[in-house]
Amino acid sequence: MSETVLEVENLTVDIPIASGMLHPVRGISFSVQKGETLCIVGESGCGKSLTSLAMMGLLPKTAQRRTDKLLFRGEEIGDLPERQMSKLRGGAMSMIFQEPMTSLNPAYTIGDQLMEAFRRHVTRDRAVARDRAVYLLEKVGISSAASRLSQYPHQLSGGLRQRVMIAMALMCEPELIIADEPTTALDVTIQAQILHLLAELQDEFDMGLILITHDLGVVARIADKVQVMYAGRTVEEGPVNAIFEEPAHPYTQGLLRCIPVPGKTKRGERLGSVPGIVPNLVGDLEGCMFRNRCPHATAECDTAGEQLAKLSSGDHAHACIRSLADRAAIDASSTKAAE
Amino acid sequence: MLAYALKRSFAALLILIVVSALTFSLSHLSADPALTIGGAQASDEDIEAIRKLYGFDRPVYVQYFEWAGRALAGDFGKSYHYGERVSFMISQRIGTTMTLGVLALLFALIISIPLGVVAAIRPNSLVDRIALLIAVFGQALPTFWFALMMIIVMGVWWRWLPISGNDTWAHFVMPTIALGYYATPALMRLTRAGMIEVLGSDYIRTARAKGLSPSVVLFKHALRNAIIPVVALAAVWFGFMLGGSIVIETIFNLKGIGWLSYDALLRSDLPVVQAIVLIFASFYVILTLLSDLLNAWLDPRISVR
Ligand SMILES: Nc1ncnc2c1ncn2[C@@H]1O[C@H](COP(=O)(O)OP(=O)(O)OP(=O)(O)O)[C@@H](O)[C@H]1O
Numbered sequence: 105m106s107e108t109v110l111e112v113e114n115l116t117v118d119i120p121i122a123s124g125m126l127h128p129v130r131g132i133s134f135s136v137q138k139g140e141t142l143c144i145v146g147e148s149g150c151g152k153s154l155t156s157l158a159m160m161g162l163l164p165k166t167a168q169r170r171t172d173k174l175l176f177r178g179e180e181i182g183d184l185p186e187r188q189m190s191k192l193r194g195g196a197m198s199m200i201f202q203e204p205m206t207s208l209n210p211a212y213t214i215g216d217q218l219m220e221a222f223r224r225h226v227t228r229d230r231a232v233a234r235d236r237a238v239y240l241l242e243k244v245g246i247s248s249a250a251s252r253l254s255q256y257p258h259q260l261s262g263g264l265r266q267r268v269m270i271a272m273a274l275m276c277e278p279e280l281i282i283a284d285e286p287t288t289a290l291d292v293t294i295q296a297q298i299l300h301l302l303a304e305l306q307d308e309f310d311m312g313l314i315l316i317t318h319d320l321g322v323v324a325r326i327a328d329k330v331q332v333m334y335a336g337r338t339v340e341e342g343p344v345n346a347i348f349e350e351p352a353h354p355y356t357q358g359l360l361r362c363i364p365v366p367g368k369t370k371r372g373e374r375l376g377s378v379p380g381i382v383p384n385l386v387g388d389l390e391g392c393m394f395r396n397r398c399p400h401a402t403a404e405c406d407t408a409g410e411q412l413a414k415l416s417s418g419d420h421a422h423a424c425i426r427s428l429a430d431r432a433a434i435d436a437s438s439t440k441a442a443e
Numbered sequence: 444m445l446a447y448a449l450k451r452s453f454a455a456l457l458i459l460i461v462v463s464a465l466t467f468s469l470s471h472l473s474a475d476p477a478l479t480i481g482g483a484q485a486s487d488e489d490i491e492a493i494r495k496l497y498g499f500d501r502p503v504y505v506q507y508f509e510w511a512g513r514a515l516a517g518d519f520g521k522s523y524h525y526g527e528r529v530s531f532m533i534s535q536r537i538g539t540t541m542t543l544g545v546l547a548l549l550f551a552l553i554i555s556i557p558l559g560v561v562a563a564i565r566p567n568s569l570v571d572r573i574a575l576l577i578a579v580f581g582q583a584l585p586t587f588w589f590a591l592m593m594i595i596v597m598g599v600w601w602r603w604l605p606i607s608g609n610d611t612w613a614h615f616v617m618p619t620i621a622l623g624y625y626a627t628p629a630l631m632r633l634t635r636a637g638m639i640e641v642l643g644s645d646y647i648r649t650a651r652a653k654g655l656s657p658s659v660v661l662f663k664h665a666l667r668n669a670i671i672p673v674v675a676l677a678a679v680w681f682g683f684m685l686g687g688s689i690v691i692e693t694i695f696n697l698k699g700i701g702w703l704s705y706d707a708l709l710r711s712d713l714p715v716v717q718a719i720v721l722i723f724a725s726f727y728v729i730l731t732l733l734s735d736l737l738n739a740w741l742d743p744r745i746s747v748r
């Protein structure tokens with residue numbers, strides 16, 4: 105029986121801005137098991153980073169978070185005071201960020217920054233922390249690890265720094281790693297190495313992994329489950345095979361249109377093949393948010409809800425009010441009408 | 444780091460040589476020193492005798508090397524007016540000026556860094572506004588006016604503090620505040636701006652994601668980086684404050700170098716002026732060097748550039 109590491113139910117994030125209330129995340133639910141990889145995909149601005157920051161309790165000060173449930177190892181952490189939350193952070197749950205070039209403090213050595221969290225969460229003992237740091241630097245494929253400890257971030261390349269970030273995230277044996285586009289800033293060959301490494305380590309240490317990415321090729325290769333986000337909501341979720349083989353939501357279909365064969369997508373292929381722009385998420389919102397870009401939209405969609413509806417194969421769900429067959433029928437009749 | 448230190452020291456040395464040559468030549472070119480010494484009533488023969496006596500008739504570069512050589516050994520000649528050795532006059536007074544300068548710098552740093560940090564943590568809060576007010580006042584008020592107001596209020600009305608002389612520590616309180624306040628606004632604004640920028644940076648998010656305590660994030664990760672430009676600015680201000688001490692020392696009758704230079708300028712006492720200019724300039728150069736080295740230590744990226 106697999107163990108649930110993280111369970112989120114109905115996560116919303118609101119940010120007051122000059123023009124009103126922004127709703128960048130509008131009711132997201134998911135769960136991650138030990139040893140499982142959940143990939144969150146979606147185009148820029150759909151709320152992926154805010155979702156991951158919300159789970160870590162690292163949202164910007166002005167942002168307001170609400171959840172029905174936020175369970176970590178079965179315990180509610182949504183209402184933990186900051187002091188308790190900071191004990192989990194960097195300990196049992198850790199995060200890898202997008203920008204390896206700026207995510208390390210230029211004023212301190214790699215060793216100091218690696219050992220810091222360990223010495224706060226596990227033991228003050230320098231020697232133990234040092235051994236762990238060397239062990240993990242070797243694990244992430246950094247040669248002459250011991251001598252790297254006294255180097256500063258500016259002495260390392262981007263790829264090496266991201267390896268250091270990964271080692272840093274692993275220092276306290278986390279049960280959950282959240283990686284927010286960990287390879288976007290790196291060049292293509294390095295990207296593949298880093299992702300491969302991440303997947304390998306996740307397997308070895310039996311951690312839950314939430315990987316946020318733009319890269320569908322990566323998703324096809326390492327995801328167990330996929331969550332497709334659009335405008336702050338989940339529009340489709342399911343096992344990786346189901347998503348690639350039977351994409352149900354028009355947005356997912358749009359994303360995948362350029363990929364004829366599942367699992368053979370070229371590395372580095374970016375989303376954004378869906379024409380149109382993302383709606384403004386300020387103020388009261390109604391109807392399906394994808395309708396202005398949807399080729400199948402009708403008047404009904406102006407008032408439609410965006411609830412996830414289960415599809416035939418158990419875990420697979422999408423948030424379109426119409427089934428695949430319905431959409432085909434509508435499309436057929438509208439082409440007829442046009443003729 | 445060592446190579447960097449050597450390189451910077453060499454540059455500092457070159458600057459010092461240029462500065463000393465300028466000091467020497469400026470005061471020699473501005474007026475005929477023999478005329479100044481002899482005074483208006485001196486006859487032509489007297490002037491000629493003075494020229495011979497002081498060696499003004501020899502080529503300028505010979506005079507420079509001789510002067511520089513003696514200056515290196517701490518010998519700046521005798522004051523034209525008092526007839527005392529310049530080195531003795533300076534050594535008697537430099538302690539007062541240094542004490543004032545260091546106290547004023549400490550005062551400025553103790554006020555400006557915490558205020559800047561608090562203002563950065565809560566931009567537009569009450570503290571931030573008060574800090575801004577202090578800064579605006581500091582920039583707008585002339586130092587001498589501020590000093591005079593203090594003398595009137597704290598010295599004359601309330602009789603808390605002595606207003607003239609340098610016999611006790613109490614004598615240094617008002618001069619320190621007057622001189623230090625002058626540097627506070629710039630240091631505070633720079634601390635605030637630096638902290639705001641650093642607090643929004645990715646590595647601060649990383650530090651928070653590691654679950655470090657807020658004070659570790661603030662002081663270890665943020666302040667260390669935000670303080671780098673402040674160190675450089677503080678060094679510059681320290682130099683300004685030593686120069687600015689002319690006004691403060693004169694107002695409070697503190698018998699330091701500033702007071703001495705004011706006196707020497709009034710009397711065209713050339714050796715004294717030269718010595719003071721050279722000492723202040725050297726001090727400035729050394730300060731800049733020290734702040735560069737301190738910066739390189741704080742920011743490991745500097746020494747590789
Ligand atoms: N502090 C903030 N204040 C106001 N709006 C914000 C803030 N942070 C994020 N947003 C907005 O919220 C939306 C979602 O942002 P988020 O960073 O989660 O997107 P993302 O899916 O991670 O995009 P990307 O792929 O570009 O990283 C965006 O429209 C963004 O402009």
Ligand SMILES: [Mg+2]
Binds near residue numbers: 152153154284
């Ligand atoms: Mg993002």
